[in-house]
Amino acid sequence: MLRRLISPLRWTDFITPSTLQLAPLLELLLEPMATAANLAELQLGLQEALVNAVRHGNGGDPRKCLRIRRILTPNWVIWQIQDEGCGVPACARTSVLPERSDACCGRGFFLIHHCFDDVRWSERGNRLQLAAQRQRHRA
Template identity: 75%
Template sequence: MALRWSDFITPSTLQLAPLVELLLEPVRCESTLAELHLGLQEALVNAVRHGNGCDPRKCLRIRRIQTPRWLVWQVQDEGPGVPAGHRGHALPDHEDTPCGRGLFLIHHCFDDVRWSGRGNRLQLAVRRSRFNARGLDSPDH
């Protein structure tokens, strides 16, 4: 299988369910689908709320990349970016803290999470070997 990618550009709104389903089309295993759905939903909501400030005039750009070994999503917003010191993946120290749980969930759902230098693009990846036997479309599909 050669590298394949699909680009998606959408207005920055919280109407994300159809987009998440589209982005997860290659995943067939129900338990895997649920886990990735949760992580991808969190990443998109963070991009809309924190990155684009819920401004529907701004866009989200998502690229789905399929390689022989990985399934990758790059989520980019038009915001200033998350500062490097705020990209952690531990749960917040205090349970009443309004932010931070989403990043914890994202890191839990994906095998690899990376930020662009500016911090306005998040790359989420899952190993195909982790899911091929359990229902990720084969590289030939």
């Protein structure tokens, strides 16, 4: 069950169980960017971040939740995705492709970094902040 908490301060919180059925959530999260020229790119990056949080952060455990906050400013749309895991080590938060093309992991962070204008991590590494400039992405 998805709960949506609306704040007058231009942010919306979403709390959802860990699931890979992400289409309805992605649609809600991307509402402010519905006319963006690169909507597909933003959707791909956001989906990758959510899948990582479900699979790696929460270990695919449906009893654990994801907390997502969408923040709207005049110039930015910001998504903060938090899982219940122990976090990604700082050394693994890279924006480069793995050296080996057949590596089993590492391409997701590269993809995320290339889909958004700004990517930041919490100190613990279990909260990822993604930001897209609004005017840059208008159709």
